[in-house]
Amino acid sequence: MVEVFICSVLHAIGQEDEAVGVVADLVARSREEHISGYVLATALLLTGDEPRALDHLEQALQDRDPFLPGPGGVPRFRALYGEPRFCVVFQAVFPGRELRGAAEGTG
Numbered sequence: 001m002v003e004v005f006i007c008s009v010l011h012a013i014g015q016e017d018e019a020v021g022v023v024a025d026l027v028a029r030s031r032e033e034h035i036s037g038y039v040l041a042t043a044l045l046l047t048g049d050e051p052r053a054l055d056h057l058e059q060a061l062q063d064r065d066p067f068l069p070g071p072g073g074v075p076r077f078r079a080l081y082g083e084p085r086f087c088v089v090f091q092a093v094f095p096g097r098e099l100r101g102a103a104e105g106t107g
Contacts, residue, residue: 001026001039004046011046020047036060038067044074054085061089068093 003026010019023043030040036059046055056081060068063100080086081099090099 001035002037004043007043007046016047023047036064036065036067038065042076045079050080050083053084054080054089057089058085061092067096069074 003022007019007022007026010016010022022041023046026035026043027040029035037056037058041053041056044050044056057068076088087099090097
């Protein structure tokens with residue numbers, strides 16, 4: 001979704017309030033239309049909302065979201081590597097694979 005790209009750019013240039021607004025709009029739209037849980041999680045992570053990002057990753061797992069295989073290789077998800085909930089999602093997507101950098105939050 002283009003909103004995640006826009007949010008990423010706003011975050012990168014320090015326009016956090018605008019990024020939060022884009023994410024809020026995206027979350028509101030998700031109540032009316034299907035938006036990938038993975039996409040929502042990615043956007044929420046950009047604004048630092050880790051608990052809600054995890055909620056949407058878990059929903060993406062339940063929905064069998066086709067974008068879900070991404071969290072293991074996306075640097076922004078490293079913030080969640082130490083979270084038990086993230087580890088459950090990761091192991092469901094990549095059974096038996098070790099999550100590198102989990103202890104220190106780096107990959």
